[in-house]
Amino acid sequence: MRHLLSAGDLSRAEAVEILDTTSTMAATQSREIKKLPALRGLTVVNLFFEDSTRTRISFEAAAKRLSADVINFSAKGSSVSKGESLKDTALTLAAMGADAVVIRHQASGAPHRLATSGWIRTPVVNAGDGMHQHPTQALLDAFTMRRHLVGGGEGGDGVGEDLTGAKVVIVGDVLHSRVARSNVDLLHTLGAHVTLVAPPTLLPVGVDTWPCAVSYDLDASIADVRPDAIMMLRVQRERMSSAGGGFFPSPMEYSRRYGLDGTRLAALPEHCVVMHPGPMNRGLEISAKAADSPRSTIVEQVANGVAVRMAVLYLLLAGGTPTEGSR
Amino acid sequence: MTSYLIRAASVLGGERTDLYLADGVIAALGPDAAAAAPRGDGGSAVEVVEIDASTLIALPGLVDLHTHLREPGREDAETVASGTRAAAVGGFTCVHAMANTDPVADTAGVVEQVWRLGQDAGWAQVRPVGAVTVGLRGEQLAELGAMADSAAAVRVFSDDGMCVHDPVLMRRALEYVKAFDGVVAQHAQEPRLTAGALMHEGVVSAALGLTGWPAVAEEAIIARDVLLAEHVGSRVHICHLSTAGSVDIIRWAKARGIDVTAEVTPHHLVLTDEAVRGYDPQFKVNPPLRTAADVAAVRAGLADGTIDIVATDHAPHPDEDKDCEFAAAAMGMTGLETALSVVVEAMVNNPDHDFGWADVARTMSAAPAAIGRVSEQGRPLEVGEPANLVLVDPEATWTVDPPALRTASSNTPFAQRELPARVVATFWRGAATVLDGAPREALRERAGAGA
Amino acid sequence: MTSGATSTTVLSENDISRALTRIAHEILERNKGGTDLVLLGIPTRGAPLARRLGERILDAEGRPEAPLAELVGTLDITMHRDDLRRNPTRALEPTRIPPVGLDEKVVVLVDDVLYSGRTIRAALDAISDLGRPRAVQLAVLVDRGHRELPIRADYIGKNLPTSRSERVSVRLTELDGSDSVVLSS
Numbered sequence A: 001m002r003h004l005l006s007a008g009d010l011s012r013a014e015a016v017e018i019l020d021t022t023s024t025m026a027a028t029q030s031r032e033i034k035k036l037p038a039l040r041g042l043t044v045v046n047l048f049f050e051d052s053t054r055t056r057i058s059f060e061a062a063a064k065r066l067s068a069d070v071i072n073f074s075a076k077g078s079s080v081s082k083g084e085s086l087k088d089t090a091l092t093l094a095a096m097g098a099d100a101v102v103i104r105h106q107a108s109g110a111p112h113r114l115a116t117s118g119w120i121r122t123p124v125v126n127a128g129d130g131m132h133q134h135p136t137q138a139l140l141d142a143f144t145m146r147r148h149l150v151g152g153g154e155g156g157d158g159v160g161e162d163l164t165g166a167k168v169v170i171v172g173d174v175l176h177s178r179v180a181r182s183n184v185d186l187l188h189t190l191g192a193h194v195t196l197v198a199p200p201t202l203l204p205v206g207v208d209t210w211p212c213a214v215s216y217d218l219d220a221s222i223a224d225v226r227p228d229a230i231m232m233l234r235v236q237r238e239r240m241s242s243a244g245g246g247f248f249p250s251p252m253e254y255s256r257r258y259g260l261d262g263t264r265l266a267a268l269p270e271h272c273v274v275m276h277p278g279p280m281n282r283g284l285e286i287s288a289k290a291a292d293s294p295r296s297t298i299v300e301q302v303a304n305g306v307a308v309r310m311a312v313l314y315l316l317l318a319g320g321t322p323t324e325g326s327r
Numbered sequence B: 001m002t003s004y005l006i007r008a009a010s011v012l013g014g015e016r017t018d019l020y021l022a023d024g025v026i027a028a029l030g031p032d033a034a035a036a037a038p039r040g041d042g043g044s045a046v047e048v049v050e051i052d053a054s055t056l057i058a059l060p061g062l063v064d065l066h067t068h069l070r071e072p073g074r075e076d077a078e079t080v081a082s083g084t085r086a087a088a089v090g091g092f093t094c095v096h097a098m099a100n101t102d103p104v105a106d107t108a109g110v111v112e113q114v115w116r117l118g119q120d121a122g123w124a125q126v127r128p129v130g131a132v133t134v135g136l137r138g139e140q141l142a143e144l145g146a147m148a149d150s151a152a153a154v155r156v157f158s159d160d161g162m163c164v165h166d167p168v169l170m171r172r173a174l175e176y177v178k179a180f181d182g183v184v185a186q187h188a189q190e191p192r193l194t195a196g197a198l199m200h201e202g203v204v205s206a207a208l209g210l211t212g213w214p215a216v217a218e219e220a221i222i223a224r225d226v227l228l229a230e231h232v233g234s235r236v237h238i239c240h241l242s243t244a245g246s247v248d249i250i251r252w253a254k255a256r257g258i259d260v261t262a263e264v265t266p267h268h269l270v271l272t273d274e275a276v277r278g279y280d281p282q283f284k285v286n287p288p289l290r291t292a293a294d295v296a297a298v299r300a301g302l303a304d305g306t307i308d309i310v311a312t313d314h315a316p317h318p319d320e321d322k323d324c325e326f327a328a329a330a331m332g333m334t335g336l337e338t339a340l341s342v343v344v345e346a347m348v349n350n351p352d353h354d355f356g357w358a359d360v361a362r363t364m365s366a367a368p369a370a371i372g373r374v375s376e377q378g379r380p381l382e383v384g385e386p387a388n389l390v391l392v393d394p395e396a397t398w399t400v401d402p403p404a405l406r407t408a409s410s411n412t413p414f415a416q417r418e419l420p421a422r423v424v425a426t427f428w429r430g431a432a433t434v435l436d437g438a439p440r441e442a443l444r445e446r447a448g449a450g451a
Numbered sequence C: 001m002t003s004g005a006t007s008t009t010v011l012s013e014n015d016i017s018r019a020l021t022r023i024a025h026e027i028l029e030r031n032k033g034g035t036d037l038v039l040l041g042i043p044t045r046g047a048p049l050a051r052r053l054g055e056r057i058l059d060a061e062g063r064p065e066a067p068l069a070e071l072v073g074t075l076d077i078t079m080h081r082d083d084l085r086r087n088p089t090r091a092l093e094p095t096r097i098p099p100v101g102l103d104e105k106v107v108v109l110v111d112d113v114l115y116s117g118r119t120i121r122a123a124l125d126a127i128s129d130l131g132r133p134r135a136v137q138l139a140v141l142v143d144r145g146h147r148e149l150p151i152r153a154d155y156i157g158k159n160l161p162t163s164r165s166e167r168v169s170v171r172l173t174e175l176d177g178s179d180s181v182v183l184s185s
């Protein structure tokens, strides 16, 4: 693995290796001293062209707990209008001696450009690009699911296992969601069965070619699929307005048809976990009752996010093919 | 004045014959040609250059109905001189310069300026295209009559880059240009359906998370415009048609007797949206690259005459407008120097279609000249006709090397691709603009000295 | 093995067994019994060696039924290596510390071969992140010399003078199907 650009690039073995490494990293995070020296002397740059305090802090914590130096580079709003800035920024980072770049960008494919244009030679981690991919989110979701649905093994994290046979329902704005794309790719690789549920306006043309089922009816999906995990995607209220695309008539109608309320929560199988990548719109795609229920993994997902990002940074920066180390 | 004796060229890929070019016309053909050429005994003031064309094909000089020369305004991307020189290397003797310059070519003054720059450059005939609406804003008709009556004698009007989407305005434009035998060339793109669009909407855009440009946004405008043209009894031309549905609509319209013509670009004949998977902005173009089924449909449409012409939509951009993230990149590709080779690859060398060199001459010379009402271009290679012709080596192959191209920009989607057929020589008004595949720089000096 | 290479078995299955038994007794002797002891095996091959030593210690103390996991753990030092960038790393192994923790314990690090000493330096760093032992000792099956750091072993199965070009291969039943130490050149 040279870069992490898309969850779709990962083989099953690579994905399981990341999840297993995450498990080791997560174990170190319950220690008194959480810091590991693995990346001492290396510099990780967080290059954020789009605001996301949560994701930036998660990557920053991950890098720092591996003893890397972290430079936060916020370039919000400087990109699409003046596209050359991505190249210039990359050249600047290369000159500053960055060892890895974590990039968040509103333009789909920007991390891919950064990794493949020859502007910079370091590993690139995609921290979310436009409507394309958010691979570390999918990895932390898969890690969370594996811990709850598979379990066993060292630390109860299902080490060495994939998600074969797990049934996952993903609900909401698939069209604009990089989280949905990454999850469909990764969960399919790991052997899970995914059903996307959304109003037809919020599904992309071409979704029928994705390795998953598609439904417009949440109640029927809960009843028919009997999911092991249900993931509610964030829906932006402005998608309703005609300026925002007019994708649905009103928040009320959306939440009646596609929100996870108390009734639907009760209809889920006993063991089904409730997930959300955050930040939540309580009362729109998810009710407070569902978000705060004991089966919600939403807070745990945040904690797992740090461990996943530690694993990814570790494998990209220290990784290589396994060989005998010198004794 | 130099004259040219072209030996044993295969005219339109048919019989081999000699051609003698003198005084700007084809002075003699066949056995008469050699006899007509003065003996090189020093007794004549005319220098005769003899060219062995025994492996070459002769076509009428190519005519491009859709070229962005960028001058005035974006001389960093292309100038009239650099663009027409590239055109000559590509085998063109006439190009139509699109109106989306800065300032926009929406007045007699600007179109005359572009026309003069073309005259001065001396590489090919430049026919300016006039904007349909003031500033391409789609609100008010530009002074179409003044442009038609100017020295540039504009006959093709287009807001290309923008769609004339207001149906009333489009109707008025279609009607108005009838007064001077003009034609409106529509860039068919419904703007609301394509807000923020970056690539063809389909399987690939769904995977890449790039906002889609649906085929229906093109087809809906074409359907509307052929019906409008029928209603008001005008002719209409459709720029860079790119979808299978568009081909069907044009086929239907022609069967119905509507006076519509349509063009396809070389890139839409060979490239698909799969090329965008690497997010390389060199493949960002408007209309976008479509699916393999669309490519098959436009090829079939070109072969059966539904699509009348190939036009390059040559759209040069400086490196900084392509060396960036996909969303930020400019839309467009260069095409003048690769057009003929791409058509040969997609159509002539393609056993699926019955498309010969005569069809190349029809779709890349005669038909575009007719649509643009350029009387001296696209003529048959016969005695007395203007000496606008191109000699092509059909067996040659070459590899596209962007820095080696003559256009001032390097945004070709065909970099490092091996293409068939090479332009060996181009003659415009009897003068060689290209010999041995290279532009004759001396021409420019002469033009400059004569100015 | 490449043709022309010579290899010699320097420790047989019996030799290894005898060496471990001896080391187990030395550990008990030096530390006046097994209370307060924690054995930490360094993966990969230190981990089974530590388990074998632990079993022998419990046997010698007459409490063979006592849970081994309270005496023996593993310590992955990969992330503490100072040559992480130069040597492509192996995948991480679990670190498992006995529930009693390391504070005020006598920690015996267990590894198969002692060579440059860099692994042990990394292990000492790793331990300091996990607690504060009263003392740290080192047991190795083979000491092949060529130290690059001021580190020595407290318990040694066999001192094996080698040249740097030679290779010491430790095979253990748990991982490799049989027990042996082979020197090849």
Ligand SMILES: [Zn+2]
Pocket: B160, B161, B162, B187, B239, B240, B286, B287
């Ligand atoms: Zn256009």
